[in-house]
Ligand code: NZQ
């Protein structure tokens with residue numbers, strides 16, 4: 513087992529009606545002037561935003577609202593939010609929504625606490641981040657895990673780059689999670705969320721030579737839980753227990769518990785971010801569209817077969833004795849599951865058809881202009897990334 517630091521300080525307030533506690537949670541974490549951040553309007557239509565405002569009013573907390581965070585949230589929009597937060601004198605940023613809203617809120621918190629610095633300089637760590645404002649979350653979709661993660665992702669539309677920042681300042685102070693708030697989600701978003709949760713766990717799992725038994729068992733249990741409840745949720749999205757299991761998995765899959773004691777990969781996410789930056793496709797779908805091609809490539813790495821075989825046996829109950837056959841069956845069942853829940857498993861199904869030139873551009877974006885090697889299972893530079901994109905077509 514490798515050495516690690518585990519620090520996940522987010523207070524989780526989980527269950528039915530918990531959004532009513534928003535005012536008390538904000539007050540507890542020192543907020544008296546709150547910028548409420550939300551997305552394209554689902555929280556307005558569902559009435560959630562009004563309930564949150566009422567909860568803040570009851571605690572005499574001043575607030576202003578800032579909507580409009582897009583899926584694949586934009587740097588320019590976050591910059592707008594920073595101006596609003598500074599002008600209002602916000603002392604806490606409250607995200608009401610999914611990963612895009614939460615990441616926008618985190619960006620606003622960093623920018624508002626450091627108004628002299630440019631947000632993209634902070635993002636690229638050209639300016640060290642030493643302080644931020646507290647962020648609270650009211651989660652409306654189980655997917656990105658941003659509610660407990662140390663990461664935030666923005667698209668710089670001028671540079672055509674989607675990129676994340678990992679810092680302890682990205683940990684939300686509290687996360688209110690009421691699974692009932694997810695009942696209004698479109699099927700496709702539920703499926704994208706299930707896929708993203710699985711990926712956050714798998715990106716920490718396919719590390720050859722990995723030796724962390726408890727972490728493996730947690731990861732495998734989490735994957736089985738998402739897969740089983742994902743099937744139930746796709747048939748009935750008002751199944752509270754299924755949505756509750758998926759929601760809790762979303763947080764655990766990305767708060768690092770499923771990766772303790774070993775390296776992490778996140779190469780599939782790099783492929784997905786390149787696709788989302790170029791084609792503005794949903795995050796979960798962008799991952800599944802390349803996963804099959806990535807898995808076929810990674811499987812040929814040293815020690816990878818054994819790991820994929822374990823995954824197949826523990827997660828998909830594959831009974832093949834021989835590692836290679838088991839590994840291939842595990843990959844096949846994963847792809848079949850994505851199909852079953854309606855998620856694209858090729859670039860064509862994702863609705864994109866990159867030219868040769870586009871493949872090169874995507875490969876360069878994925879590997880930061882061929883300056884990094886992704887994937888501990890089998891090194892991926894720009895040339896390999898291009899082949900994986902080509903195979904994913
Ligand atoms: O914008 P609104 O109108 O709210 O609609 C959203 C959006 O269209 C809708 N939605 C959310 N909750 C809803 C709802 N519609 C009806 N009822 C509800 N209860 O769903 C759509 C997607 O929302 P979004 O916030 O984009 O979803 P998600 O949570 O999947 O977030 C995706 C973003 O998070 C990033 C992704 O790259 C992507 O930009 N990620 C962030 C991570 C992190 N910070 O740790 C890690 C992830 O790997 C990921 O990269």
Ligand code: ZN
Nearest residue numbers: 656708711781
């Ligand atoms: Zn993700």
